[in-house]
Structures are given as C-alpha cells and as structure tokens.
Amino acid sequence: MIKQENCKIVSNRQIAESIFELVLCGDITNEMSDPGQFVHVKVADGFDPLLRRPISIAAIDKDSGTFTIIYRKQGRGTSMLADKRAGDEVDILGPLGNGFPVDEATVGNTAVLVGGGVGVPPMFELAKQLAHKGVSVISIIGFQSASNVFYEKQLAKYGEVYVATADGSYGKKGYVTDILSEIYADIVFACGPTPMLRAIESGVYAPKTYLSLEERMGCGIGACFACVCHTKEDPNGFSYKKVCSDGPVFAAGEVVI
C-alpha cells in the first residue's frame, strides 16, 4: 500500500562525489518489497509538489524498520536534503512503481545486474533478494570516474562485481556493455542512463532482459506525463505507458526507449 509518512533520518552521509546515502526509519518500510521500486521524497519544505523527487530504494531492512535511498546532490532541493542530519524528518510518499520481477530468475540461474551512476542503488536490494533465493549474482557497475564509484563493496557481499569507468581511472576503461558482452547471463537486470539501456536492449545479452527507466521520470506520481513512452507494438500511435506508474521496470522490447 502507498503511504505518506514523515520518516526520521538515521544517517545521511556522502559516499562519493555528489552522491549521498540516506537511511530513514518509518512504518512505510513494511510496505516495501520489490527491488526497483522508488519513493517520492519531499526534498524541501513548502507546498509545491515539484519539491518532491523520485528516488529509488537501495535497501529495505524490515527488522530494523529502516530503508536506504541514494541520491545525487545537483540542485537546490537535493542540496537542502544533503544538509539534513540524523534525527531530522523527511516527508516520504511510497513505495511507488512496479520493481524488478525477481521471480523471473530461478535457482541456479546467473543473473547479471547492470547499474550506471545513480542507477546502481536499486541493484543492491535486487542482488540481496536474488542471492537469498539461490540465484548466482554478478554485478557490473559503471561510472564516469574513480571519484564517482560507490557500492562496490556492498554489492560484493552477494557475488562478483566488475567496475567500468568512462575515463579508465578505476576498474576497466569503457562501458558496462564491454564487460557484459564477455559474461554469460540467463537474465539481465539494468538501471541507468537511457543510452546505456538502449545499448543493453539492442545487444540482446541474455534470453530475458529487464530495464528500469527511472531516468525518464518527472513528477513520479502520474501527473505530468513527462515519463510517457510509446509501446514497441504501436511506436507512433496512441498506445503508451507511464514510466512512473506502469514501470519504471519494463521487459526489453516492451516500450520504445
């Protein structure tokens, strides 16, 4: 069920250049289940709904009643969020969106999780849930540069991790798809910038591929139409899907990206 709640900050720390990890406590944690879902975060005080930002859920811990989100500090709103401290409250609406279909991977399968930049966070909860099911997990994460790298160690708890940087300052120089093309996958789950998702879709690296289009989101609650995608069956017609409410996760080939 979708809830709105003022959640207390447990911690809010910088983990890479302009990247912050926010741990929040609240009953809303009990409503969260699927990796790849997101919350709508009120990043500043006031009544303007645009003060909310969609941010994906990186980790769910029902035992402690906490969840983790990771965001990039890049404007006034997220700068205000970065200034908040433990004990402060943040208005959260969620969980929203469909999430990754964990059941599409079965025991003994190799699932390759591909994350680019702020598309990495949802891969952490996904890796955890897949590994607990008995699926072999390999993560490939891509960043611009060494200073942007985060969650390599956290993902390593659940399987092998490969890092690519565009400038070659850490891990392998190049794109995540350079690594993906060398690895066997029964299923690929990906989240990141649109060009990365397009490359993964057109490369057909596994029998099943699921893509999270969260970069395509605006308001996050079905009100702005900024996130609309045409379906592949009807690329120029009236058939469309909203990333925020029908997605953000789609099977490869479902929508035009």
Ligand code: FES
């Ligand atoms: Fe506004 Fe989907 S993000 S309608």
